[in-house]
Amino acid sequence: MMDRLDERIYHKPVMVEEVLSFVNQRKRSVVVDCTLGDGGHSQAILDNTQxxxxIGIDVDDGAVAVAGKRLGSMFRGRFHVSKGDYRELNWHLAQSGVPRVSGILIDLGVSSRQLDQAHRGFSYWVEAPLDMRMNPQSPRTARDIVVQSSEAELERILREYGEERFSRQIARAIVEQRDKRQIETTTELVEVIKSALPARARYKQQHPARKTFQALRIAVNDELSRLDGALRRCFSLLEPEGVLMVITYHSLEDRIAKRVFKQAETGGTGLVRTKKVIRPSEAEVAGNPRARSAKLRVIQSQGSWGKGRKR
Ligand SMILES: C[S@@+](CC[C@H](N)C(=O)[O-])C[C@H]1O[C@@H](n2cnc3c(N)ncnc32)[C@H](O)[C@@H]1O
Known part of the structure; x- marks a missing residue:
């Protein structure tokens, strides 16, 4: 398939300096990059530590093949790639024989590789089948959701995951359209969305399909439902003083990270290192518009030796 051979680097990593400032420089520490993508964060960590x-994890075969090969040959003996879901981090660590780690990075959302590879259906700019799976082996595509969901379920997905103001109108238009003819491609869906929106919403600065596409992507890849448990599990796999770093691009994701971190701090097992959430600088956003909505939160493990112990 095209993306297995496509070795270009598409993705510009976000808030690299900020992430590096939390990475421990201790000798022989292990850091897990749970969302390897094109490997930008992993490379920066490997370049800036001795x-x-x-360990780089990704559900996407393209990311695993391309970044795995590149970093594997650049940093022999210091990098290992593991294909799969970071929400099963225990399994990935067991495969490498590592019980605990000193750093974990989760950079949520979609990668530029996924967006730019038109055939994967993430982008509303180009015609492609409605797919949007990050893991090409997972069973459910965006088409399945568009074809099979009830109007009420579609409305919920668009409202909750897309924060789409016109969720009701768009859900209605999708159901009406599929009664006439099935929606198979990105451009067909864009046309249905446009037809559902009032004129003033159609000509805004942002693309009218942006929120619907975001919502479907989150639903297809089940990005939010298990985040809470996944963050707790990752946190529990840290060594004392190890850090869990989470970059989010969606207010619901950020709220979940904030809440989980706060609970760990209140319970005396963690110390929140980002009392104020970290945002990218204006200069970074100017050079990488994808960084615009990014937020970084970091929590440090206080180990299991007692309540509220400070460094
Ligand atoms: C924003 S990109 C990461 C970009 C990366 N930090 C870089 O510098 O290139 C997010 C990546 O996470 C992957 N991903 C999303 N959900 C995942 C999951 N549950 N488990 C593992 N990887 C996941 C996606 O396939 C995508 O490659």
Whole structure:
């Protein structure tokens, strides 16, 4: 398939300096990059530390093949790639024989590789089948959701995951359209969305299909439902003083990270290192518009030796 051979680097990593400032420089520490993508964060960590070993995880075969090959040959003996879901981090660590780690990075959302590879159906700009799976082996595509969901379920997905103001109108238009003819492609869906919106919403600065596409992507990849448990599990796999770093691009994701971190701090097992959430600088956003909505939160493990112990 095209993306297995396509070795270009598409994705510009977000808030690299900020992430590096939390990475421990201790000898022989292990850091997990849970969302490897094109490997930008992993590469920065490997470049800026001496003995750190990085385990890169991704559900996307393209990311695993391309970044895995590139970083594997650049940093022999210091990098290992593991294909799969970071929400099963215990499994990935067991495969590498590593019980605990000193750093975990989760950079949520979609990668530029996924967006730019037209055939994967993430982009509303180009015609493609409605797919949007990050893991090409997972069973459900965006088409399945568009074809099979009830109007009420579609409305919920668009409202909750897309924060789409016109969720009701768009859900209605999708159901009416599929009664006439099935919606198969990105451009067909864009046309249905446009037809559902009032004229003033159609000509805004942002693309009228942006929120619907975001919502479907989140639903297809089940990005929000298990985030809470996944963050707790990741946190529990840290060594004392190890850090869990989470970059979010969606207010619901950020709220979940904030709440989980706060609970760990209140319970005396964690110390929130980002009392104020970290945002990218204006200069970074100017050079990488994808960074615009990014937020970084970091929590440090206080180990299991007692309540509220400070460094
Ligand atoms: C924003 S990109 C990461 C970009 C990366 N930090 C870089 O510098 O290139 C998010 C990546 O996470 C992957 N991903 C999303 N959900 C995942 C999950 N549950 N488990 C593992 N990888 C996941 C996606 O396939 C995508 O490649």
């Amino acid at each position: 003995d750190t070993f990085v």
